[in-house]
Amino acid sequence: MNLIISYPNRVALYTILRKETTRFLRIWTQTLLPSAITSTLYFIIFGKLIGSQIQPIHGVSYMQYIVPGLVMQAIMLNAYSNTSSSFFGAKFSRSVEEMLVSSMPDLTIMLGYTAGGALRGILTGCIVLMISMLFTHIHIQSFTIVILMAVLSALLFSLGGLINAIFAKKFDDVSFVPTFILTPLTYLGGIFFSISQLSPFWQKVALLNPILNIVDTFRQGMLGTSDIDVRFGFLLVTVLFLILIGWCMMLLRRGTGLRT
């Protein structure tokens, strides 16, 4: 614990956080704007145009129903791509060596990047939520669930992006997971539909998708309606997060992809 709390390590942690935050704020047209635009389009097309012809799901309008999923999607994808592109960029320019030679522990590097990515995830999530307010009224049912789930998911996906960047050898390697794994899983993750609309078999299959569990837990907090037990959602995110922490620390200690 001393590793995090000691004064020099707090300074180091703050340095990474400041660097990461200035980075994504400076290039906001690439980091914050895209989510704002796509979510606006979703609200117009799915929410307004198509949604007006769809029955309410679990008693909420379709427009309201898609808000939590789109907010969570923004959180997950932005948190992930922030650390993966920023840390891979540092590897690519070799400026990551500035951190590796310094006296800060690996743990601080992990915490700093993870927190930095999570910050961008949460910020874009807030932007999407604010945009949704232009289209519909959301009465948040449980702030505790919403905030906890937003923070935990942001941290989880941010850390996932870091691990991706540690393994990545070229730029293609950092876009692979978001494009071919995360995005499909988010669309299958119940942003636009409730699994109660699926046949029993496909319901079981859909539940294997961790993102569906996350989105649904988040929706419970926001709208008070979900298909799963929120306790399971939290357990899942926490367990996955702990696994990734252990994995990431092991990679950093070994120097995988960083030290020869």
Next chain:
Amino acid sequence: MYALEVNHLHKTYANGLVALKDINLTVPEGDFFALLGKNGAGKSTTIGILCSLVNKTSGKIKIFGHDMDKQLYAAKSCIGVVPQEFNFNPFEKISQIVINQAGYYGVPWRVACQRAEKYLKKLGLWEKRHQPAMRLSGGMKRRLMIVRALMNEPPLLVLDEPTAGVDIELRHGLWEFLTELNNSGTTIILTTHYLEEAEHLCRHVAIIDHGKIIEDAPMKSLIQQLHVQTLVLDIAAPLDDAPKLEGIKCRQLDKTTLEIELNITQTINVLFAALNKAGITVVSLRQKINRLEELFVRLTQPAGVSS
């Protein structure tokens, strides 16, 4: 107190290449130490291990008494490193690069700003502080990395070929700066393949060849080890044959140029006495190669080839 102790250091890269074979080095505090070797000898690998960018295969390293296996962070905080290749983000501003580096070492922001000003001014980069690093010239980039390495005010500064590709004027400026830094107490280790640089700056030299230390001695004694020196003379009057000089090896390069080899017991006075006797007028004289270079060539010659 030793600034650096390296014991039985071995490194085998993942591809099986054996880069270091049983390296042993000690560098006393306050020393100015050169690690000399040809390209591919293992200098950067050694430096990489010291600053933990390269994982060692086996061996023990202590930096100011801190064992890198047991007190890694204490050891790392004692060392500043200037790598051979540029390794900063070219889009980042110079002031940001150096202030962030200080932050990684836990130096508070206010102190970091003061140090940045001090060292950027000292190395002539202060005017450029708001520019992205990619706008700097090669020599300036090198100096940026030196400023960056000084941000934690390390008692041990390690530079990997700091003057490679730097023009002569700048090189001398750098030498002056490093000497000044060393005089104020910082232990300096540099790697180089310019022998002149080592001879000019350093008090101790270790020569590394094919991953082994083949010589480790004070600069003075190393130079004294030289048994021969080769001189090239330009003479006034053309000669058809090489002149016979008593007890001195002489070879004719062309009609007006002679190559003379003197052993350690022969002084230049002896040579001139012999030349006078032979009635030869010398217009100019120079050493064929730097003496250290001569030693280097001898030491790094594969066994059997040396005569």
